[in-house]
Amino acid sequence: MPPKILIVLTSHDEIPGVGPTGWYLPELAHPYEKLYKKTTITIASPKGGKAPLDPNSVKMFSEDPICKDFLSKESIWSNTEKLSEMNEKDFDAIFYVGGHGPMFDLTTNPTSISLIESFAASKKLISAVCHAPCVFLNTKDNSGKPLISNINVTGFSNAEEDAVGLSAAMPFLLESELGRVSGGKYVKAELDWGVKVVRERTSYGGVIVMGQNPGSAGGVAEEILSVLGA
Template identity: 60%
Template sequence: MAPKVLIVLTSVDTMPTTGKPTGWYLPEFAHPWYELHDKCELTIASPKGGKAPLDPASVEMFKGDEKAVEFHKTQSALWEKTKVLSDMKASDFDAIFYVGGHGPMFDLTTDRTSIDLIEAFAAAKKPISAVCHGPCVFLNTKAPTGEALIAGKTVTGFSNVEEDQAQLSAAMPFMLEDELNKISGGKFVKAADPWAEKTVVETTAGIGGVLITGQNPASAEGVGKALLKALGL
């Protein structure tokens, strides 16, 4: 039987700091989807359910990415009618994956339902994964021991340099690299060059199952492949 994976998208379509359109980032859903969809049973959810906003900037920026373009053209049903996140139970799934984009920084970082879900997956030793800004969802989570879930764990996510180069640092509620580095205890890592691929698979005892994080859009496929491997596929 195919493993069941819960994919979570943001519900935020506008940056409250600037009014700029935002949402989830196209290649960060497209590339993992191509890795997972024919081997896993996928359920797509968001905090509000219904249509999960796709960041229009990501469509424009990745118009030269064949997989992203094809995904955008053919798979819109996946994000037009998402399930409500609060209706989801960790016991119904084998793994969870968070798509990035700037949107999650404004809702999923502090979403209690999301935090509870991640903690339940971790306690059940099921793989938890996120890419780019997606790892913000781990900042407020606790391990079964009561300490921060990512304390002492090697993690990655969108770097300060990348945020600066995207010219969105001032619009963010916090710098993701700084917070991940602080809560992990200085265990944040990144690629040698901005925008290069970096995927981290952390299996240290105490986390529960496997923790998979990817730095940026270029890392999305790697996160998908690592999640398949964590599921034994």
């Protein structure tokens, strides 16, 4: 039986005072292209149903062949499961797709936090890319310490957020918070937008994988396959 992966998308569709947002196209399209032939995938979101796709990501990656092909498969994200109905016991790994949306709905979502903690306690793979490592900020192990305490972490950098002009619109800066919660262990690529994938072990002994930005999404998928032996 192929390994089973739960992919989680945001349900948040607007940045206050800015405009539409959601999940970021290549951060699902590129991993999906690598994962779907070797794993069984279930996609969920907090609200279920159609998860909002960031229209800016569609414009930005309009010439990307993998993204163009993925856009023709709208059924993949138009009828997501409800996150509250998902059970860790049914999956081997969980992967969170980025975009600015997760910063608003998944950082503090109690269902998501509980699910991640359950995966980690069972030593199952937990993973996220770009803005989605925000989902780990409020997770803890059974001793009460942050799951990401004292391990290398990565996610969308402050400089990258500045470059897209959205630092002031965010509820917090991801790099700063990942650095604070991990105890100063945030790492990033030498150059903005460079590929950076981090693979570490939690205090439970399971694997956690994070990617810095959209360009790191494919690398995260490769690490997922490597961990799962798929």
